[in-house]
Amino acid sequence: MADERKLAYVMAFNEAVKQQMEADPNVFCAGEDIGAFGGVFGTFGGLQAKFGADRVVDTPISEQAIVGLGVGAAVTGLRPIVDLMFMDFICVALDQIVNQAAKLKYMFGGDAVLPLTITTAGGGGLSAAAQHSQSLEALLCHIPGLKVVMPSNPYDMKGLMTACIQENNPTVMIKHKRLLGMTGHVPEESYSIPLGKGNILRPGKDVTIVAYARMANEALIAAEELAKDGIDCEIIDPRTLQPLDTDLIVSSVKKTNHAVVVHEAVRFGGLGGEIASQIQELAFDYLDAPVTRIGAPFSPVPFSPALEQHYIPDSKTIVQGIRDVMARV
Amino acid sequence: MDLPVDVQLDLHRRMVRIRLFEEAAGRLAESNRLPGFLHLYVGEEAVAAGVCGALNDDDHITSTHRGHGHLVAKGGDFNRMMAELMGKATGYCKGKGGSMHISDTSLGMLGANGIVGAGSPIAVGAAFANKYRGRGQVAVAFFGDGSTNIGAFHEAANMACALHLPIVFACENNEYGEFTPRDKTMAITDIVDRAAGYGMPGVIVDGMDVIAVHEAAVEAVERARSGGGPSLIEAKTYRFYNHHGVQNLGLKYRSDDEVAMWKQRDPIFTLEDRMIENKAATRDQFDAIWAELRAGIEAAIAFADESPYPTPDQIMVGVYTSMSGAK
Ligand SMILES: Cc1ncc(C[n+]2csc(CCOP(=O)(O)OP(=O)(O)O)c2C)c(N)n1
Ligand SMILES: [Mg+2]
Numbered sequence: 232m233a234d235e236r237k238l239a240y241v242m243a244f245n246e247a248v249k250q251q252m253e254a255d256p257n258v259f260c261a262g263e264d265i266g267a268f269g270g271v272f273g274t275f276g277g278l279q280a281k282f283g284a285d286r287v288v289d290t291p292i293s294e295q296a297i298v299g300l301g302v303g304a305a306v307t308g309l310r311p312i313v314d315l316m317f318m319d320f321i322c323v324a325l326d327q328i329v330n331q332a333a334k335l336k337y338m339f340g341g342d343a344v345l346p347l348t349i350t351t352a353g354g355g356g357l358s359a360a361a362q363h364s365q366s367l368e369a370l371l372c373h374i375p376g377l378k379v380v381m382p383s384n385p386y387d388m389k390g391l392m393t394a395c396i397q398e399n400n401p402t403v404m405i406k407h408k409r410l411l412g413m414t415g416h417v418p419e420e421s422y423s424i425p426l427g428k429g430n431i432l433r434p435g436k437d438v439t440i441v442a443y444a445r446m447a448n449e450a451l452i453a454a455e456e457l458a459k460d461g462i463d464c465e466i467i468d469p470r471t472l473q474p475l476d477t478d479l480i481v482s483s484v485k486k487t488n489h490a491v492v493v494h495e496a497v498r499f500g501g502l503g504g505e506i507a508s509q510i511q512e513l514a515f516d517y518l519d520a521p522v523t524r525i526g527a528p529f530s531p532v533p534f535s536p537a538l539e540q541h542y543i544p545d546s547k548t549i550v551q552g553i554r555d556v557m558a559r560v
Numbered sequence: 561m562d563l564p565v566d567v568q569l570d571l572h573r574r575m576v577r578i579r580l581f582e583e584a585a586g587r588l589a590e591s592n593r594l595p596g597f598l599h600l601y602v603g604e605e606a607v608a609a610g611v612c613g614a615l616n617d618d619d620h621i622t623s624t625h626r627g628h629g630h631l632v633a634k635g636g637d638f639n640r641m642m643a644e645l646m647g648k649a650t651g652y653c654k655g656k657g658g659s660m661h662i663s664d665t666s667l668g669m670l671g672a673n674g675i676v677g678a679g680s681p682i683a684v685g686a687a688f689a690n691k692y693r694g695r696g697q698v699a700v701a702f703f704g705d706g707s708t709n710i711g712a713f714h715e716a717a718n719m720a721c722a723l724h725l726p727i728v729f730a731c732e733n734n735e736y737g738e739f740t741p742r743d744k745t746m747a748i749t750d751i752v753d754r755a756a757g758y759g760m761p762g763v764i765v766d767g768m769d770v771i772a773v774h775e776a777a778v779e780a781v782e783r784a785r786s787g788g789g790p791s792l793i794e795a796k797t798y799r800f801y802n803h804h805g806v807q808n809l810g811l812k813y814r815s816d817d818e819v820a821m822w823k824q825r826d827p828i829f830t831l832e833d834r835m836i837e838n839k840a841a842t843r844d845q846f847d848a849i850w851a852e853l854r855a856g857i858e859a860a861i862a863f864a865d866e867s868p869y870p871t872p873d874q875i876m877v878g879v880y881t882s883m884s885g886a887k
Contacts, residue, residue: 535647
């Protein structure tokens with residue numbers, strides 16, 4: 232493909248925001264250090280210079296008020312993008328996210344529209360320790376009223392971020408910190424990927440791997456490794472976790488008869504449990520082995536690289552998990 | 561300058577220990593020998609030293625993401641600190657916490673904190689427990705100017721005053737939160753203005769003058785210990801390095817002149833010059849102190865280097881306490 236323009240994951244986010252800000256004067260951004268500094272991960276780089284300080288707002292360190300600003304501005308007709316620097320900080324703003332943003336519409340009898348996008352950065356692998364490395368998506372997916380997306384590559388990032396901004400419900404866009412520099416094909420023109428539509432990242436016939444964000448990439452590596460042994464993996468990246476593309480997952484499992492769900496979050500109470508449960512409810516008769524969940528052990532994220540490298544699942548953990556599943560047959 | 565010479569030398573020693581630890585950490589980070597984030601306290605030494613110099617060993621402090629200075633000033637051990645920064649099993653937190661969570665509960669240091677503003681409510685809890693037990697201990701919450709914009713700070717300050725707790729709120733106002741200047745994030749210039757809103761006394765001190773910080777701290781700690789309730793101290797100070805690490809990340813958010821002006825007012829050299837001028841100490845004496853403490857930091861780096869990393873079986877250790885709390 233001659234005109235395959237490549238862009239980094241972080242710039243795909245940036246381009247989606249820029250194009251939507253150009254398209255709709257009601258779109259604005261607010262967050263800590265996102266203005267002159269462009270955000271600590273560079274996600275908002277250049278936007279204040281382009282759109283001015285009224286549309287790209289540096290806020291105080293006030294997570295609750297940042298999300299509240301978004302809720303109030305959204306319900307009165309603007310289309311806010313509010314940034315929480317690290318996913319761990321959603322905990323500081325949980326009332327506004329869980330009790331306000333997610334519920335206003337319903338509590339008002341449907342009579343409110345909240346086109347709010349909350350952006351944040353999750354995941355470990357930077358020795359950033361227990362309060363800067365978490366994957367808390369399950370917490371958000373549990374809340375009726377929120378939509379949650381976790382892109383695994385630059386193309387999906389741009390399309391999903393565009394969809395989030397255009398969406399008329401509160402969405403949480405979770406960037407993965409270890410994917411920020413990942414490059415890949417990203418069209419220049421604006422496009423959106425429907426929320427709730429998963430993607431077959433790799434077609435295969437022997438086992439279905441459901442994996443998202445950084446783990447989708449680890450699954451791709453694992454699949455190449457397993458291919459050498461003749462195990463053909465199909466990788467489903469749901470991309471959006473709430474709503475979840477159950478149909479895509481189930482139809483894959485009906486074909487492969489095996490399923491492994493992988494996430495970086497702690498295994499207990501993680502999304503893997505929900506996905507495994509849906510698979511057994513909808514495809515029980517097709518399964519040749521129990522659905523396996525791969526995730527982090529039940530501890531906070533440790534600081535030392537010597538521990539963290541064993542804590543976060545990777546392609547090797549996935550390879551082992553799949554060998555175990557296939558060995559049961 | 562009425563402070564006894566031995567007190568001045570004690571404050572000096574605390575500051576030099578912080579400086580040497582932080583400079584060493586900065587050098588190690590620059591040569592990629594430290595994992596994770598590193599927020600250095602260089603430039604702000606007078607605040608931790610001046611306040612902790614007014615505390616007893618069994619008093620409590622809570623800290624921030626910029627926490628090494630607080631632990632050093634409370635008597636932290638270089639070896640265990642350096643080992644923690646390197647993620648070694650011999651570190652204060654056995655490699656689980658790192659720079660941002662460094663702590664020593666036996667010294668009353670209840671942890672650096674990765675969540676801005678989160679330390680202040682915990683200090684309120686420590687102050688509550690101290691009052692409850694009636695042993696005359698006090699708690700100090702160290703916090704940055706930026707953290708006063710978070711709800712947790714407001715709730716903590718109000719509750720401490722409502723419950724009349726033995727606590728000192730010690731603000732390190734270095735004029736920036738990360739890369740954003742204070743005047744973009746609040747409409748007041750002095751953090752101390754907030755104190756009146758909670759009903760506690762507040763003072764501004766020159767945070768580059770350890771004697772001034774110390775005198776204000778002694779008064780506030782005395783007030784807390786004697787049942788007079790909370791106080792707020794705002795120390796005007798400055799960090800000499802970047803928010804994170806040493807380098808400036810290429811973005812100029814502070815002018816060279818501004819940085820140079822503050823460096824001129826280096827809290828350690830200012831004190832040394834003054835003590836020499838007042839014939840309270842000699843240059844040779846200071847040289848000997850630096851040399852002695854420097855040897856300690858070299859030994860700590862060697863200790864940390866030689867220490868083992870924690871083994872993977874340690875991941876699940878320390879999540880819960882296994883002992884029963886039943887009485
Ligand atoms: C709740 C929360 N929000 C944001 C951050 C990111 N962050 C870390 S330090 C910092 C600036 C803190 O400023 P200040 O309190 O003035 O302390 P200083 O760094 O100046 O010592 C920010 C925004 C965080 N760690 N926690
Ligand atoms: Mg500050």
